[in-house]
Amino acid sequence: xxxxxxxxxxxxxxxxxxxxxxxxxxxxxxxxxxxxxxxxxxxxxxxxxxxxxxxxxxxxxxxxxxxxxxxxxxxxxxxxxxxxxxxxxxxxxxxxxxxxxxxxxxxxxxxxxxxxxxxxxxxxxxxxxxxxxxxxxxxxxxxxxxxxxxxxxxxxxxxxxxxxxxxxxxxxxxxxxxxxxxxxxxxxxxxxxxxxxxxxxxxxxxxxxxxxxxxxxxxxxxxxxxxxxxxxxxxxxxxxxxxxxxxxxxxxxxxxxxx
DNA sequence: AAAGGATTCAACCGCCTTAGT
DNA sequence: CACTAAGGCGGTTGAATCCTT
Numbered sequence: 001x002x003x004x005x006x007x008x009x010x011x012x013x014x015x016x017x018x019x020x021x022x023x024x025x026x027x028x029x030x031x032x033x034x035x036x037x038x039x040x041x042x043x044x045x046x047x048x049x050x051x052x053x054x055x056x057x058x059x060x061x062x063x064x065x066x067x068x069x070x071x072x073x074x075x076x077x078x079x080x081x082x083x084x085x086x087x088x089x090x091x092x093x094x095x096x097x098x099x100x101x102x103x104x105x106x107x108x109x110x111x112x113x114x115x116x117x118x119x120x121x122x123x124x125x126x127x128x129x130x131x132x133x134x135x136x137x138x139x140x141x142x143x144x145x146x147x148x149x150x151x152x153x154x155x156x157x158x159x160x161x162x163x164x165x166x167x168x169x170x171x172x173x174x175x176x177x178x179x180x181x182x183x184x185x186x187x188x189x190x191x192x193x194x195x196x197x198x199x200x201x202x203x204x205x206x207x208x209x210x211x212x213x214x215x216x217x218x219x220x221x222x223x224x225x226x227x228x229x230x231x232x233x234x235x236x237x238x239x240x241x242x243x244x245x246x247x248x249x250x251x252x253x254x255x256x257x258x259x
Numbered sequence: 260a261a262a263g264g265a266t267t268c269a270a271c272c273g274c275c276t277t278a279g280t
Numbered sequence: 281c282a283c284t285a286a287g288g289c290g291g292t293t294g295a296a297t298c299c300t301t
Binding site: 014015016017051052055056059060102103106107109110111 | 266267268269270271272
C-alpha cells in the first residue's frame, strides 16, 4: 500500500518564506503554540504544509536560535561529537545551544568535514611516526543475531559479563537487554579513546542516560551505553534478525584512535 | 565589468518512529 | 496487534551569493 502524502500539496506554497509569512507564523505560535503542526497553517491562514511551518520555525524563527559564525569551541564540539555519534545531527545540535540540526549539518558539510578529515590524518601521521611497531587490528564487523536466541528472549534478561568494559545496554522495543560484547563472545573488545570519553563526560550528565529517548552514555571508563542499538535494527519476518549498530560507534572510536 | 565556477544554506523529500485508536 | 496520523530526522537540492579569472 502506498502511503498518502504527508500533506495535500495542491494549492500550497513552496519555496522561500516571505517576511509576511514569517510574521504570521511567529504571531500564531506566540499566541497558540504549536500543538498540531498539520492543523497550524490552516488555523494561522498560511498556504503552507505543516511540515514546512515546523521546519521554518525550528530552523529559522525560533527566538533562541543563534545566528552568525560558529566559534572555535562550537566547531570542536561538533567534531568531537561527530566522531562519537556520526551523523546524528539533532543529537549533536542538542549539545550546542542555539544551533539547529540543519545548521550543524550544513556547517559540517561545508566547513568541518574537510577539517576533521585533515585532523584525523595529522593524528594518524603523528601516531605512526611515534609507533614503529606495527599493530594489527581486526576491526569489529557488524554481527547478526537471531532474536530466537535464548538470551534474547524475555524482558530484562541480563547477561553475565566477563568484562564490564564490554557490556552494552539498550532498550529495544520495550525489552531492556544487555548485550555482552566480550571479545570471545560477540565482538571485539571495545577500546575507548580517553579523550573522547572525557569530552563526552562533560556533555552528558548522569540524568541524561535515560532521556533523549533511550539514548545515553556511560563514562565510568568501562561502559558504553548504547543508543545505537536501536538505530540499525533489521528484522525479517521469519528470523527476526538484527545487527549490532554499536559496532559502528565502536568502529568510529577505534578508527579515531588508529590503533 | 562580466562570466562562470564554487560555496553556502534554506527548504524540500522521503523514510522512520511514535502515539493514538 | 494492526493501522493510521503526525512528528522528527538525515540526505539532498537548487537558488542566491561569493570568489576567481
